[in-house]
Amino acid sequence: MAHHLKDILSQWFTPQLLELCHITWQSPCDLLEKISTYEAVHSLRHWKDLKHRLGTNRRCFAFMHRAVPREPIMILHAALTKEPATDIRVSTVVVVCQDASNYYLFYIFNVGTTEY
Secondary structure, eight states, X not given: OXXXXXXXXXXXXXXXXXXXXXXXXXXOHHHHHXXXXXXXXXXXXXHHHHHHHTSTTEEEEEEEXXXXXXXXXXXXXXXXXXXXXXXXXXXSEEEXXXXXXXXXXXXXXXXXXXXX
């Protein structure tokens, strides 16, 4: 039974069925609310915190399954900064790249993960 369930779930969650969606301040309100609710790295206290997180020099992307298009499975935040961030508390993926004058910070968290 467990092997059969594993086969079914592996077919449902193949990369071909996931969509990478760019989240902006103009995204549907229910989706923005989920992004805010699921944020486990740096909590959002107000809508303006989320607006800032989606603002200039920042990007947010969500992987969504085609069967449930408005339910993020994984969320990626990216920021372009002039200096490296020192207050990121993440136990998942953090990538920091640097060129001549900028730092690029990426972190990913799985929805439903609470240990950070």
